[in-house]
Amino acid sequence: MAVGIDNSITTSLLTLLNVSATKAGKRKRPENEFVPSEKLNKRKPVQFAELEPPDSNNIDDKPTTGVAEASNVVEDGPDEAEYEDQYELHFGVKPAVLSDSSRASVDSKAWKTSKDRQGKLGTTILSMPANLQPPFSGTPRIDILERLKTPFQSKQSKQSREHVELQNDLLSTLSSRRDLYLTSTPLDSRKSLREAIALHTVNHVTKKRRRVLKNNERLAHAAKTNPSAEPPEDVQDQGFTRPSILFLLPFRSSALDWFSAITSHTPAPAFQIENQSRFVSEYGLPPGAIDKLAEAEPGTYPPDHVETFKGNVDDNFRVGIKMTRKSVKMFAEFYGCDIIMASPLGLRRSIEKEKNADYLSSIEILVVDQLDVLTMQNWEHVKFVLSHLNKLPKESHDTDFSRIKPWYLDGHAAYLRQSILLSAYDTPEGRALYNSSLQNVAGKIRTQAHWSPVNVPDGIEQNFVHFDCVSPKDEPEKRFHHFTTQLLPAILKSAVQSANTVVFVPSSFDFIRVHNYFRKHAGVTFTVLSEYSTNQDISRARQAFFQGKKAFLLISERFHFYKRYKVRGIRNLIFYGPPDHPQFFTELLSYPFLDEGVEPSDVTCRVLYSKYDWFRLERIAGTEAAIGLIKAN
Incomplete structure (x- = not known):
């Protein structure tokens, strides 16, 4: 049965993309680019496998011509090899957890569950594919690159011990690349949770880009030393399109919070943030506007109401974020960005207008924040967007197929995508999403809150x-x-x-x-x-x-x-x-x-x-x- 499915996928993919059209090193720039919104800046699309234009502020993006110059592109930390192995274990060319048996277990919803306690995350329920032998046991180490981990630990030294432990326990859990559903996110911990998850996503983008740039160096060196020889074959390092992170958020104010969390790991002056003033203007309150919730006397409105509705509460938005070693560019064109932040409504309108969602074909980390708020909007928008994740693209977008990881070509991307769900409380919608839509063969974890009775006036x-x-x-x-x-x-x-x-x-x-x-x-x-x-x-x-x-x-x-x-x-x-x-x-x-x-x-x-x-x-x-x-x- 599984073989028949794989053959069908492969046949449709070959028909769609005509693999023989493009070879490594002979790539074309797309002529027709997708522009998701009139407000987004138009730019010439850049494929992830290409060497990007030189930028005096971005050492990471300067084209180089030989292996001797590779150290100018990527500066590895002392533990780079150790951490790279953990990343490759899940998202590499041959993921250890992806097999016919693990996929069959997920498809048949054959999960084996166990209960555990993971530090500040509390009681958790771990679900693993019945036929999977996990590639590691015990608590995973925190898988963060040294140059990102060091400044983060410096910031942690100024926080309370409780928040530091929460962040470390969260990062350790995320390092397993399993799905995670946080079913209780108290107000006082949300900022810490955002910072840790943002660090995890920045780390993912950085590792993916480093792998691509290293392979670019290998291809350039091979072409220079022996132009007539076939290029290296073991350079599969990407998906069909560049975006690999998707944030689904309820309001523009939520996007502003996540922007702050992401850029906290790319501090100035080392990093340049392009279009920052425009982003803050469009995603914050209009000039001269007064936030009545934030300005109200304490106690006028419940704290959770103030936290949810302060700032810009427009629920129709989408924005692309491109990250390089030395810059973060807001309003990047979708096919040239690494991170997409959007509301379910905004993304659905874009997909329906363009009749295309190819930029969601290669999402490797999905973050859905404030699930409880999204259920108070229109849950059908969430289901619509998720139904378009990790599908085979309708167009080739001039992709270099020699650089695409085999499991993308096999249509197995959904089995490796890591989904991170955050909610103030568990909901039937969130639980249905967790139980039925998450297919990560590495497993999935759900926190289990223990609730005390709410306070009510005595005598009622x-x-x-x-x-x-x-x-x-x-x-x-x-x-x-x-x-x-x-x-x-x-x-x-x-x-x-x-x-x-x-x-x-x-x-x-x-x-x-x-x-x-x-x-x-x-x-x-x-x-x-x-x-x-x-x-x-x-x-x-x-x-x-x-x-x-x-x-x-x-x-x-x-x-x-x-x-x-x-x-x-x-x-x-x-x-x-x-x-x-x-x-x-x-x-x-x-x-x-x-x-x-x-x-x-x-x-x-x-x-x-x-x-x-x-x-x-x-x-x-x-x-x-x-x-x-x-x-x-």
């Missing part, structure tokens, strides 16, 4: 209402049926509980359904707050509910996520399902006490749940209590 009775459901496909229908036939009718029979009542709905699809039910069948006065409400709508709804003109108020979780308004007049809370964000539960239960004279006994709380609400239930009730709630029914 929390009533968790269970409904039976045997299939996740039937869950929305079962939830709606239980709500409309049992929970809501019981509330409407009470004169006290049928007024001043908020119905909080996590899912946007469920919110539309509940809204329609109230509009047609409930027979009560109500108003709504959704992500589509205008400022005028919001003001009217809040006032009508507070004054008692409307008995019920329907609130979608996305509305609360984006606006975080405090709502007065609440006495009864119905959670159609546990909220994704555990802090929302705390906040909503505290809002009744914004009004004077309210006692805890005046407040009621009901939470509708099934066994498929495990993630959200655990974050609210705590791990132990959630286990009890699930097992009790």
